[in-house]
Amino acid sequence: MYDRILVPTDGSPSAEAAARHGLVIAKAVDASVHVISVAGETERTERLAEAQARDAISKLEELIEQESDRSCHSALEHGSPYEAILSYASENDIDLIVMGTHGRRGLSRVLLGSVTERVIRLSNDPVLAVPPHAIGREREGYDKILVPTDGSPGATAAVEHGIAIAERLGAAVRVLCAIEGERGLPPVGDPLRDEAVEVLEAVSERAADRNVTLTTHVQPGTPHEVINEFVSAHGIDLITMGTHGRSGIRRHLLGSVTERVLRTSDAPVLTVRQDTE
Incomplete structure (x- = not known):
């Protein structure tokens, strides 16, 4: 069904919640998990952007190690976040993308995070969008x-x-x-x-x-x-x-x-x- 699941992260609680939901499915279908963070083009400095991206990846790697036996593949990319996510998914034969609907910048309830929205619109793969209200609910399956x-x-x-x-x-x-x-x-x-x-x-x-x-x-x-x-x-x-x-x-x-x-x-x-x- 799904052999490779991709979880993009920006270090936000929403991305962590998405990872937990992704693990529920990964365990059920025996899939590997890929984690990607993108040092975006609009960050203040390249060094800061990379540091934030590496920190975001480390958090999810630790979470996946603590809460599952899934193999984890990580990547730090540069450029436009949604383009980098779609490119990685295509190049690595990803079967499912799991994302939070709100990133570090938040956004009001009536709006989706712009990166998530663009990925959903353009992805060839299924996308699981996890809203803030779903945080913690994955523990009940x-x-x-x-x-x-x-x-x-x-x-x-x-x-x-x-x-x-x-x-x-x-x-x-x-x-x-x-x-x-x-x-x-x-x-x-x-x-x-x-x-x-x-x-x-x-x-x-x-x-x-x-x-x-x-x-x-x-x-x-x-x-x-x-x-x-x-x-x-x-x-x-x-x-x-x-x-x-x-x-x-x-x-x-x-x-x-x-x-x-x-x-x-x-x-x-x-x-x-x-x-x-």
Whole structure:
């Protein structure tokens, strides 16, 4: 599944939290861990930038050694952080990138860290984005995984990742389809409801021979709000979703639902591009 997991770090608590979440998956799938820190172009001096990057790497190396038996490969790169991360991932056959959503500069809750956002938009690999509210929650493991779907190819790719992770971690999968613009569920026989049921049945068939407990849900409302409310109501530990839904979108942009969930979710979000299934 995932053989090599990359954890970029800038030494922030968010990066450390991401590393802990990455270790949960690395242990489950028996993956090696790669740690990268980038001495960015806008740092005050090159010497200071390198010192900060080396310190950030050392912290994660120590954490990984103390909390797992995973092999760890480290690298210090220079230049634009998101470009260096994407380049390293490509050159080292990385299967999953795990990042905090907020770096040393912080940023308000409604914004993603710019480096994380760019990596998610441009990466060929799945990216697990870990928000501040998920700090510490990885110690309880992933028991409940939510897979929102609209039946699009991007969502279908994310379904496969969600089911595969659940198999390895012994987690239950909740599959959710939101019917947008409805105050209540349409009656049985309504085309919108029938379509949602067909989407969920296709997921159930996909998981029929897999060793996972899977339940399906149809709920009305604005998709990102439905997803976030479901996360809170059901104690979801991980969301897996495609970077693009039915509306499609250019490669360098995210689908609007995915982007809103990334900006507001309290749970880690694994984003999957259609061709990474």
